[in-house]
Amino acid sequence: MVIDPLLKQAQGVWETLAALPVSFPLAGGTHVVTSPASQLAPPSWAGIVVLGDSAIVTAPTDGAMQVLRRILTRVPTGSLTSPEAIQAVLPVSEVLGPAVLGYVSRADFRLVPADGSVERIAPGHQDLMTFVKSVPPEDAGESGMDEITSAAFVVRHGADVVAAAGFRAWPAQVAHLCVLTAPGERGRGLARKVASAAVVQALAEGLLPQWRARPTASRKVARALGFRELGSQLSLRLNQEELRLDDWPKGVTLSP
Structure with a gap:
């Protein structure tokens, strides 16, 4: 077998x-x-x-x-x-x-170049929390961005964060990915950029990136990065x- x-x-x-x-x-x-x-x-x-x-x-x-x-x-x-x-x-x-449930190996990961637009900030940063509070509550809850334990990788429009990703450390050496994009900024590839940066960090720490999602759009982003839906x-x-x-x-x- x-x-x-x-x-x-x-x-x-x-x-x-x-x-x-x-x-x-x-x-x-x-x-x-x-x-x-x-x-x-x-x-x-x-x-x-x-x-x-x-x-x-x-x-x-x-x-x-x-x-x-x-x-x-x-x-x-x-x-x-x-x-x-x-x-x-x-x-x-x-x-x-x-x-x-989606997972990606180091070999299968498809990097999305950040091209200098992705900024790294601390989890719980005031700008991140302001962003999370600005989106519909169901979107914020689905993303889990307020629970990340990693750094947050963000894209701004002016001074405002409009897309963010990070991960929450789980048992068994897992990085549970959390991704959020402002409703008016979707469809521009921002989720792939910030999520890619978070996956790079997870792999650098020797963690297994995990993507758990229900929305079709979120699953599409995961597949674009090389995640395989295993269950x-x-x-x-x-x-x-x-x-x-x-x-x-x-x-x-x-x-x-």
Whole structure:
């Protein structure tokens, strides 16, 4: 069996975030475990991560794990991060995602020359925070720019920051990329410039760049830089009252 080194490295990241011993099945399929401290999802939620043909799932309690194992190991791997597919077979109160997971190796990275327009400033710099507050809240939240731990790489229009990128240090030597462009400045290639500078910094520090995104435009930027979409992530807040019932899935025929 030929092993994709980048896929194996990405799987190792999420195995670490699961916060207890669990691995992506080598021959495909799904492993489900109980892990209250899992970082695959918010506290008390269930987390699903699919990478390649395999998946790992963490549940907040043993009871939830038993239901998820019974149901999700019979769901095709390709459907595990589809909210519609999961809500059809489980009592779900709320979902986050799905988000596509992209990664890039040093060999595959496609550098975008900064041509002197990209400036490096400190994380939390007043100009950066002013920029983050100036965009729609949903854009700011999606970007995560207010949580970066690296330097910020920015482009200005006059004195104002109009595009920025950086990364947040994650466990397992990961640089989680964060990118934000002002709505009126999009379509000019600024996201690629600042993101490229952030990836250069991440690789220089020996980190694995990770791009987690839902918007099509963001995914397009990642692909332009050489990121490969290796999988996806979905978080579930389960309805605990309904989860106690033993008749899930209700009236749904699952693939064997």
